[in-house]
Amino acid sequence: xxxxxxxxxxxxxxxxxxxxxxxxxxxxxxxxxxxxxxxxxxxxxxxxxxxxxxxxxxxxxxxxxxxxxxxxxxxxxxxxxxxxxxxxxxxxxxxxxxxxxxxxxxxxxxxxxxxxxxxxxxxxxxxxxxxxxxxxxxxxxxxxxxxxxxxxxxxxxxxxxxxxxxxxxxxx
Numbered sequence: 001x002x003x004x005x006x007x008x009x010x011x012x013x014x015x016x017x018x019x020x021x022x023x024x025x026x027x028x029x030x031x032x033x034x035x036x037x038x039x040x041x042x043x044x045x046x047x048x049x050x051x052x053x054x055x056x057x058x059x060x061x062x063x064x065x066x067x068x069x070x071x072x073x074x075x076x077x078x079x080x081x082x083x084x085x086x087x088x089x090x091x092x093x094x095x096x097x098x099x100x101x102x103x104x105x106x107x108x109x110x111x112x113x114x115x116x117x118x119x120x121x122x123x124x125x126x127x128x129x130x131x132x133x134x135x136x137x138x139x140x141x142x143x144x145x146x147x148x149x150x151x152x153x154x155x156x157x158x159x160x161x162x163x164x165x166x167x168x169x170x171x172x
Contacts, residue, residue: 001030001037004052006095008166010159014096015143018050018057021076024119028058031160032074035060040070043137044095046133046141051096059137063129073124075114078138081123082111090132092146100158104149 007014021028032056039047039060049058062072084107084117093101109127116122128133136146147155 002034004034004038004042006038006042006047006051007053009094009097009145009147009162010116012142013053013055014050014145016050016055017143018048018141021056021058021115022128024076024115024117028056028076029117031056032058032060032076034076036062039095042048042095045129046137047095048137049142050143054059057141059134059141061130061133061137063133074117075112075134076116078112078134078141080110080135080138083107084109084127090129092132092136092145094136095105096140097145097147097162099160100147100162102147102150102154102158104132104136104146106132106149110134112138 035047035049035052037111038052045063046059046061049056057077059075059078060072062070064071086108087105088108089105091101094144108131109125110131111123111125113121139141148157
């Protein structure tokens with residue numbers, strides 16, 4: 001397994017739409033394992049392949065609390081097939097926008113269809129933080145960041161600060 005560097009916004013590669021996975025084979029399983037290791041290393045609860053500059057429709061999530069046994073979910077070609085009628089705001093952050101959080105309104109529950117680690121078609125109903133995380137990571141597959149769901153004023157402030165930070169890091 002390997003830990004990959006995570007792209008930081010406003011990197012244009014984060015806006016590229018990802019391609020479908022033909023099948024979950026050994027190469028894709030290795031990528032999923034690497035993504036999990038990268039996510040855990042960064043103390044995240046979700047990671048999409050585009051965040052490590054791989055433009056395939058793959059996400060990994062694990063929303064268990066500290067001290068609990070990991071319960072990773074690996075999904076290829078995840079597709080939301082049902083959403084609840086009720087929406088709620090959640091404070092969201094992102095490994096590609098480190099240290100920034102904002103309230104995003106999303107459906108409270110979703111049903112998702114995907115290919116699992118064994119290349120089997122599965123469906124999962126999710127609510128709470130798991131539903132939020134899955135929606136957030138699927139957005140990445142379409143080149144959408146959580147800041148694309150907030151006001152342009154807030155989004156521009158966050159992206160300007162990240163650009164400034166990246167420039168400062170490049171100098172030092």
